[in-house]
Amino acid sequence: xKILFLxxxxxxxxxxxxxxxxxxxxxxxxxxxxFADGSFKTLLQxxxxxxxxxxxxxxxxxxxxxxxxxxxxxxxxxxxxKKVIQRAQEYDLIYANTQKALVIGxxxxxxxxxxxxxxxxxxxxxxxxxxxxxxVAITLANRFASLVIANSQASKTAFIQAGGKSGIxxxxxxxxxxxxxxxxxxxxxxxxxxxxxxxxxIIGHFSRLAPWKGQHILISALTNxxxxxxxxxxxxxxxxxxxxxxxxxxxxxxxxxxxxxxFLGFRSDIPQLMAACNLVAHTSIAPEPFxxxxxxxxxSGRPVVAAKAGGAVELVEQGINGFLVTPANPQELAQVITAxxxxxxxxxxxxxNAQINASLRFDVTTINQxxxxxxxxxKSKLQ
Ligand code: UDP
Numbered sequence: 592x593k594i595l596f597l598x599x600x601x602x603x604x605x606x607x608x609x610x611x612x613x614x615x616x617x618x619x620x621x622x623x624x625x626f627a628d629g630s631f632k633t634l635l636q637x638x639x640x641x642x643x644x645x646x647x648x649x650x651x652x653x654x655x656x657x658x659x660x661x662x663x664x665x666x667x668x669x670x671x672x673k674k675v676i677q678r679a680q681e682y683d684l685i686y687a688n689t690q691k692a693l694v695i696g697x698x699x700x701x702x703x704x705x706x707x708x709x710x711x712x713x714x715x716x717x718x719x720x721x722x723x724x725x726x727v728a729i730t731l732a733n734r735f736a737s738l739v740i741a742n743s744q745a746s747k748t749a750f751i752q753a754g755g756k757s758g759i760x761x762x763x764x765x766x767x768x769x770x771x772x773x774x775x776x777x778x779x780x781x782x783x784x785x786x787x788x789x790x791x792x793i794i795g796h797f798s799r800l801a802p803w804k805g806q807h808i809l810i811s812a813l814t815n816x817x818x819x820x821x822x823x824x825x826x827x828x829x830x831x832x833x834x835x836x837x838x839x840x841x842x843x844x845x846x847x848x849x850x851x852x853x854f855l856g857f858r859s860d861i862p863q864l865m866a867a868c869n870l871v872a873h874t875s876i877a878p879e880p881f882x883x884x885x886x887x888x889x890x891s892g893r894p895v896v897a898a899k900a901g902g903a904v905e906l907v908e909q910g911i912n913g914f915l916v917t918p919a920n921p922q923e924l925a926q927v928i929t930a931x932x933x934x935x936x937x938x939x940x941x942x943x944n945a946q947i948n949a950s951l952r953f954d955v956t957t958i959n960q961x962x963x964x965x966x967x968x969x970k971s972k973l974q
Contacts, residue, residue, distance in 0.1 A: 592970060593620040595682035595705075597675065597692035601629025601644075602829045604799060605883045606712035609742070609765045610688045612955050613710070613962060614640050624678060626671060626691060645678070646671035665694070672698055679703035684969065686710065687736075690728050697735040706969050709736040711760070711880075714749045714901055718877045719803075729754045737969050740962065742881040743902030749878075761965055765883055766958030769950040772890035774866035782867035786853065791821040792932055795868035795893075797861060797884045798875075799829040800836050805874035805898065808921050810842050813851060815925035817932055820851065822872075825864055827857040865891040870931055870938075873897040876919040882906060889913065889949035894942040896927050912945035 594617050600607055614621055615638060623635055624645040635642040646668070672695055679685055679699045686708045687696035693709050700707035709732050715725055732739055732755055739760040741747035751757045783789050794813075798804040806824055813822055828836055843852045858864060865871060871888035873879070878901025885906045888895035897903040899915040907913040914931070916923045931938045 592617065592684060592966060593682045594622075594684050594686050594966075595675075595679050596621060596623040596686045596688060597626075597696050598623065598631070598688040599626040599691035600689060600829075601625060601627030601631055603631045603634055604829055605765075605881070606688055606710070607631050607634075608883065609712065610710075611635065611638055611640065612766050612768075613686075613959070616959055616963070622678065622682070624675060626695070643678075645674045668695065671695060675699040676702045679705050684708060684966065688712070690724065693728060693731055693736075697731040700735050706737045707735045708738045708740065708966065708969065711739050711741045711746050711750060714746055714878050714880045715753045715755070716749050716878070725753050732756075732759070738965055740965065743905055745878060745901040745905065746880045763958060763961050763965070764953055765881055765886065766955030767883075767886055767890055767949075767953045768955050769890050772862045772865070772887065772892075774863055774891070778863060779866045782863050786823065786867065788821055788823075788853075788867075790819070792817070792819050792870070793868045794820055794822045794928060795825060795865060795871045795888075796822060796874065797825045797865065797871065797887070798873075799826045799832075799857075800824070800839065801828065801830070801832045802835050803875060803877040805876040805919065806835075806839055807842055808874040808876065808919055808924065809872050810839065810846065810848065810852060811921035812924040812928065813848055814846055815922060816928050818851075820928065820932070822852045823855055823864070823868070824852065825855045825858050825861070829857075861887060862891060865893055868893050870928060871895045872924070872928070873903060874918075874924065875900070875903075877901075879903050885913070886949055886953050889942075889945035890953075892942050892946040894931055894938045895945065896924065896931070910941065912941060912948055914941075 596614050614623055618640045623640055623642045626646040628644045632642050675695050676699045680703050685696045685700050685705050687693040688710045696707050741760050741762050744762055747760050747762050750760055796809050871893050873885050875898045881902040885895055885897050896914040897907050898918040900918050907915050909915045914927045916927055
């Protein structure tokens, strides 16, 4: 099947990393059309996935834009829309991987008469989006998408609650290659030495720096954790949240934690860094649509503590394969981290369970089969 994948982002967030795995099996006959240039394009090229930057003008609709702003922005996008319609005619199906890709993909689907699939990586609720954005996404998905692939039950439920048609939405989790997360002990020690944290209890936080990802909750929790605990914050502000970075640095300074918090910026060696951690913390204060980092921590054999909301609840079973804490509650987070340090054997058993279970549940081959089966149903409807 010839697929035109569309994604708005020039930088690789979770949705983009997931798209690499989805597009790979189709790469002989597929194209990934991006609406912005950047490091995501390079990453796709490294995986030999054909990619073209179809638009370079930034789409100015933000997550809380009004309808007027949205329409004004649409006017500026005519060249991009024309290009996508043109490309779509060479492919069997349009696969929109982000919300802005859904908008452009829906228009192209109409004019090029190609079916549209929307991969929903978001929780479509007012916590994350303006009412206008919600209305646009739901209306377009209902009207134009033959299939909506939700990345969790939580994303599916929010879609339906916001007015999305239940008949078109199916849940498929993100897939992973478990072997990628098996790092030799010598390499682990090397990374810990490079970080200058050989003797520390390293808590890793892997996420773009954004207020709703709750890095400030972890910093706050650190004041109630044993002195040997150190945090590494891995990630950068992908969508311009520079104020939040300043806020985090200020918080670290005020709490006198300069020696216990390291900002590593965006990194592409996540498996190596995760393996060097003693624990991985996920601290989102709004419901997480899926939470790739939670599964990655499990595959790395590291204990994971996650904020109990959204997709995280589908991934973690308290005390069985990880730990769940109330979102935005630093005291509770500190208690769980301290318990993990005090009960290393119990914690290691839980991490081992998680690793075995996640290797089966999220294997990329199985996940890609699920997607192929869903896409095949669209193809058969067309014939
Ligand atoms: N990630 C990365 N480099 C970083 C920080 C994060 O490659 O410096 C990856 C992380 O390993 C995960 C993804 O970005 O695969 C984030 O996905 P997640 O579902 O956790 O959050 P999202 O960005 O989709 O909200």
